[in-house]
Amino acid sequence: MKIRYKILLASTWGAVATGIVCVAVSRSTLRTQGIEQTRNAMRTALIGAESVRDSFSAMGETGVLQKEHLLSDFRAIKTAGGDVTGTALYQTIPIIAGWRALDTVSRQQGFSLRVAKENARNPKNVPTAEDTRILAALERQKGDEYFEVNEALGEMFYARPIILTKDCLSCHGDPAKSASGDGKDIFGQKMEGWKVGEAHGAFILKQSTREIDRFVKESTQTMLLVVALVGVISLGVSLWIVAHVLRGFAAIEATLSER
Numbered sequence: 001m002k003i004r005y006k007i008l009l010a011s012t013w014g015a016v017a018t019g020i021v022c023v024a025v026s027r028s029t030l031r032t033q034g035i036e037q038t039r040n041a042m043r044t045a046l047i048g049a050e051s052v053r054d055s056f057s058a059m060g061e062t063g064v065l066q067k068e069h070l071l072s073d074f075r076a077i078k079t080a081g082g083d084v085t086g087t088a089l090y091q092t093i094p095i096i097a098g099w100r101a102l103d104t105v106s107r108q109q110g111f112s113l114r115v116a117k118e119n120a121r122n123p124k125n126v127p128t129a130e131d132t133r134i135l136a137a138l139e140r141q142k143g144d145e146y147f148e149v150n151e152a153l154g155e156m157f158y159a160r161p162i163i164l165t166k167d168c169l170s171c172h173g174d175p176a177k178s179a180s181g182d183g184k185d186i187f188g189q190k191m192e193g194w195k196v197g198e199a200h201g202a203f204i205l206k207q208s209t210r211e212i213d214r215f216v217k218e219s220t221q222t223m224l225l226v227v228a229l230v231g232v233i234s235l236g237v238s239l240w241i242v243a244h245v246l247r248g249f250a251a252i253e254a255t256l257s258e259r
Helices: 003-062 067-079 094-109 129-141 166-172 210-258
Strands: 112-116 146-150 155-163 199-208
Touching: 003 094, 003 146, 003 155, 003 166, 003 199, 003 210, 094 112, 094 166, 094 199, 112 129, 129 146, 129 155, 129 199
Parallel strands: none
Antiparallel strands: 112 199, 146 155, 155 199
16 A cells, blocks of 8 residues: 555544544433433422422411411312312412422423322322332332433433421321311321321432433534544545645655756
8 A cells, every 4th residue: 555545544544533432422421411411400390399398388387378267268168069179278288289389390391290109099199010110219229319211211210209297197197186086187088197207109200311312313413424524624634745745755756866
């Protein structure tokens, strides 16, 4: 192989190989950053819901919510056979307020929300096989959050356990302390005898990795086009340099041969 071709091959391959390595590293970095940003957004949404829950709990304890007035309206609607979930009392239950806030944010962010719990009162909250796996992981880890990227499903999961606070006990506490004296709460549900600090269920957010993968794919294609362009430019520059150098060598050789 002539020296000019060796120089061209070495310079062009060097530029292209470097570009390909950079693209591969950038692709991995972009996907990692996309996943981490999604995880942070999910964490922020759930912590925000917990803050809403805490705020309503505090308002209830300080009397800001005027519970007696809310209870009066609630009982009137319940007696008339109305939908108690539309009452102000129901909407201001801390866990309900937190869930509603999280549901709103989840819709805005494109997250799928599940409120999963064993022995759930609401049939919609009965754990799916997927929920059960996540609840088991939370129980096993004893942590305050769970995050997973399931590549087989192309989905991300973020969950935080629901920890009982004092206000939860009016519905889920000791049946012997039932306000109605029959072991049931104001909704007519049997009280479970749970205690403050126990974890029962979890808020679970889910989102597909599709958008992240699409962005990474488009970015990778753009970077590959740039690498190809750099390769072409590198080849052109190398051709010019080699031709210029070889012409110089030829001139020197001609001068020496004349002597």
